[in-house]
Amino acid sequence: MPPWPRPAIRRRSPRPVRASVVGSAEFVLPYHQDKDVRSFTFDARAAPYSRPLPGIPGGLPTDARGTVEVSHYSAERDITYTSKGRVDCLVTGVRTATLTAVITEVSPGGPPTVGNRVGFSVYDGGDGKDEGKGRSKDRVGFSWNGVNLLPNGSTPPEDAPVGTCMAPAPYAPVTKGGYAVAHAELPPPPPSPKGATGATSRAPE
Numbered sequence: 001m002p003p004w005p006r007p008a009i010r011r012r013s014p015r016p017v018r019a020s021v022v023g024s025a026e027f028v029l030p031y032h033q034d035k036d037v038r039s040f041t042f043d044a045r046a047a048p049y050s051r052p053l054p055g056i057p058g059g060l061p062t063d064a065r066g067t068v069e070v071s072h073y074s075a076e077r078d079i080t081y082t083s084k085g086r087v088d089c090l091v092t093g094v095r096t097a098t099l100t101a102v103i104t105e106v107s108p109g110g111p112p113t114v115g116n117r118v119g120f121s122v123y124d125g126g127d128g129k130d131e132g133k134g135r136s137k138d139r140v141g142f143s144w145n146g147v148n149l150l151p152n153g154s155t156p157p158e159d160a161p162v163g164t165c166m167a168p169a170p171y172a173p174v175t176k177g178g179y180a181v182a183h184a185e186l187p188p189p190p191p192s193p194k195g196a197t198g199a200t201s202r203a204p205e
Contacts, residue, residue: 017182017183017184018045018046018047018048018182018184019045019046019064019090019091019092019097019181019182019183019184020044020045020046020090020180020181020182021042021044021090021092021097021099021122021179021180021181021182022042022043022044022179022180023041023042023138023177023178023179023180024039024040024041024042024069024177024179025039025040025136025138025140025174025175025176025177025178025179026038026039026174026175026176026177027039027040027139027140027172027173027174027175028172028173028175029145029172030171030172030173034075035075036072036073036074036075036076037071037072037073037075037080038071038072038073039070039071039177040068040069040070040071040120040140040142041067041068041069041071042066042067042068042099042120042122042179043066043067043068044064044065044066044067044068044087044090044097044099044101045064045065045066045087045090046062046063046064046090046092046184047063047064047065048060048061048062048063048186048187049061049063049189049190050063050065051063051088058189058190060089060164061186061187061188061189062089062090062091062164062165062186063088063089064087064088064089064090064099065087066086066087066090067084067085067086067087067101068084068085068086068087068099068101068118068120069082069083069084069085070082070083070084070085079109080107081106081107081109081110081111082106082107082110083103083105083106083107083110083111083113084103084104084105085101085102085103085104085118086101086102086104087099087100087101088100088101088102088117088164089164089165090165091165091186092181092182092183092184093183094183095123095124095125095126095181095183096121096122096123096124096170096181096183097121097122097124097181097183098119098120098121098122098165098166098167099119099120099121099122099165099167100117100118100119100120100162100163100164100165100166100167101117101118101120102115102116102117103115103116103117103118116162117161117162117163117164118142118143118144118162119142119143119148119162119165119166119167119168120140120141120142120143120167121140121141121142121167121168121169121170122138122139122140122170122179122181123137123138123139123140123170123181124138124178124179124180124181125137125138125139125174125178136174136175136176136177136178137174138173138174138178138179139170139171139172139173139174140170140172140174140179141167141168141169141170141171141172142167142168142172143162143166143167143168144159147168147171148160148162148168
């Protein structure tokens, strides 16, 4: 008697993954040695097509939600300045990410940056340690402190506005803590509702 045919194996499609960047870490500036303590804390998660913009009512594939916290202890002044921001954009690659946030809160004495968008970049170096240094291989970058200037002739340059998801490469080595980047490809837009034309009809004059 011939063997019964085996039932077809139904493979489960992998659950859709949303990009994210989470973690908290201290870092140093490679071009400026001091005794200050700087740290970033990220809890950023992709929320594609969730932030309508003028002319882009469906939002963008890089839309995101979450929070950013910045802490800077000034050794010279013996005070810690902090600020918090609301994440509005996130894009990832393998072990890398850029994100932006709009500052919503600044501690007393801190810079007047409420309402400004700032950018961050992250490199997730995994669980390994830098050889000979015993510290994380993670790195971060950020859009101020001289890396986002707008030269203007003979006058001192000013910080340029930061667009969504814009940040320099992650140039600052992490010294304590670390970050985890979950990479996901940018998704296509969701299907339009039935009957939608994708354009706003104009009222007759």
